[in-house]
Amino acid sequence: MTEPNLLLSLTNITKRFGALVANDDISLDLREGEILALLGENGAGKTTLMNILFGHYVQDDGIVRVRTDAEGMTTLPPGSPGAALAAGVGMVHQHFTLAENLSGLDNIRLGTEALLSFGQRATARARIEKIIAVSGLEVDIDRRVADLTVGEKQRVEILKALYRDARVLILDEPTAVLTPQEAEGLFAVLRRLAANGLGVIFISHKLGEVLAVSHRIMVLRAGRKAGELTTAEADRRAIADLMVGKALAEVTRTPGSIGKALLEFDNVCLGKPSTRTALRQVSFKLRAGEIVGLAGISGNGQTTIAALLSGLAVPDRGTLRLYGQPMTMTSPRRLVEAGVARMPEDRQHDGVVGTMSVAENIAIEEVRSPELSRLGFLDRNAMRARAESAIAAYDVRCPGPDAEARLLSGGNVQKLILARVLEREPRIILANQPTRGLDIGAQAEVHRRIIAARDRGAAVLVISEDLDELFALADRFLVVHAGEVAEAGPADTLDRATIGLMMAGQSRTTEPLAQ
Structure with a gap:
């Protein structure tokens, strides 16, 4: 049996933002008919890597190659979304980029041809209907996008990529806004597209979905490639341990x-x-x-x-x-x-004051309590002592109680909020x-x-x-x-x-x- 053709190759990709190394010497291959799940904790470098592939970011080192014809691979110029699109790379973001006042048909055509051309419109309709028949992406393309469900809007986004002859499709957290039934419908479509030769990169944090739809799993951790698994040999525990770098209780x-x-x-x-x-x-x-x-x-x-x-x-x-x-x-x-205590949805903006210290953020809801203030003045020593206790109890990774909250990672900000919420025993x-x-x-x-x-x-x-x-x-x-x-x-x-x-x-x- 011959191995499927290589569609995409990222070789030794490195990307730095100042002192931060977001991607550190990462290589990735994708073949025809393959669904590759790209996993990693928040900040592991997944989105940065995909933005380099799609031309939104320019890598510091490494090359991106895409198969554009039967002859072989073409190296993409860095930082050119147009070149990526022309080479057959399509990307569907978690937050859709559709014109709500236009029909699905016009959204699919938008950016590729004149919308007012009747002849082109008829030709486009016939072509889109053929793509729908082959892919199973059922949607009424004559309805305004504003009147479509979230799942239907996602199908329009995928149809946009296929209309542009995408050979590689990147999906960033595609099920975050779907019901379980809509997610199952999406998986059926992806399997059908892969069977027709499309290569898919599926970014997700939901391990059950990854195990259900992918063929291979690649895990990033702290900007580096932590490992790869074939889905048939993987389970939740093995993936989780690879993502975190240690066994989890x-x-x-x-x-x-x-x-x-x-x-x-x-x-x-x-x-x-x-x-x-x-x-x-x-x-x-x-x-x-x-x-x-x-x-x-x-x-x-x-x-x-x-x-x-x-x-x-x-x-x-x-x-x-x-x-x-x-x-x-x-x-x-x-x-x-x-x-009554709350852990807010947006922890960075509603949960903490970034320019205030860890100690001040932990005490912020109790500054009038007798434990933290005396005669109307804050007891800074008591605040610092409480923060040190919370940092230890909740494993908040930070330089200390006087560090500004904006310097903490998302996970550590959430631990800080947990400490503030739960230590009061609400x-x-x-x-x-x-x-x-x-x-x-x-x-x-x-x-x-x-x-x-x-x-x-x-x-x-x-x-x-x-x-x-x-x-x-x-x-x-x-x-x-x-x-x-x-x-x-x-x-x-x-x-x-x-x-x-x-x-x-x-x-x-x-x-x-x-x-």
Whole structure:
């Protein structure tokens, strides 16, 4: 059997940003019909490498070669997206680059030909319909992009690349905005495209998806190539250990001891009903000793629920009850004083003040407490002592308590927030996207701490777009769709398919399979 043709070769790629070496002597090959999964923790160098391939960045060393015809490989000039496109390299970013007011057809043609040419439009339609038939990328190309679902918009993006005769397709976190059913549909399309000779590079942090769709796995760690595995010989543990560089202890969750309701939403409405982020008569309870997972596609009301729980918004109608009493005039400060803590979605901008020290950020929500202030003056020694204790307990990697928070990595900023939130032993915790962008080791530590908080009696609401994370943590599921929240039930009675259908707006009408 002859080996499939080499489509792409990156050789000894090095890229520096000042003193930071983002890519250190990395080589990568991709062959016809191959789906290569590119993995690595946040900051490992995946996106930098793909931006070099696509011409957005110029490498300091190394070469990029692409097969442009049957004769052989062509070296791409550094820093030229046009040359990459012409050589058959297509890239679909996590955040789509579509003109919402144009049809799918015109978006696919945009940048390649005159949109007003009727003759070209008819020819383009016939060609696109042929690509759809071959690839299985079903979408109504005559509808405005603004009226398409997220999954349909992604198909338009892939069709754009195929219309430009892409031989290599790069997908950056392609399932981050999809339901499980839409993700399965994408995988079916990728398998079909690969069978027709396309080479695919699939960037993801979801190990289950990587094992389901890829042929080969390449792992980056700290800017270097940590290793490669054939998917048939790989498992979650082997991949995770390669990503982190050491064996990871498993986090286990046992059933909790559920107590009384600590916080209640009672027919809460907020925002204009015509917007997806508005809430429509939302009712649910958070109970002591329970982790509730809130699942949903991004932009369906999660941000509004988080704002209400953080004291950043008040309902237009309906009632919020804290410890059985209606919440009326509230604020973030009052909620903190009442034992409500939050891990914000955007930890860099909403979680810490970058120019303040680690010690100041840990103390920032308790500066009026008698432990940290005397006669109206901050006790800097007490703040520093508390920070040193938290740094040790939560393994915050930093130069010390006086270091500015902006110097910390994303994972260490999250550990800092964990220390600030959990050391006060709050009664209610909002964990909004608690491990987004974190490596597997940091994820495991965050999960362990959240479960420990539940075990001591806290009520926890975890908002996450990662169903694997929710199934690892949640005792009970809620699902939000278009501003409405539905009770899905105990986690051990659910499966991904059931949750995925509810995320898409379908009611739970059949008995779910066991998880």
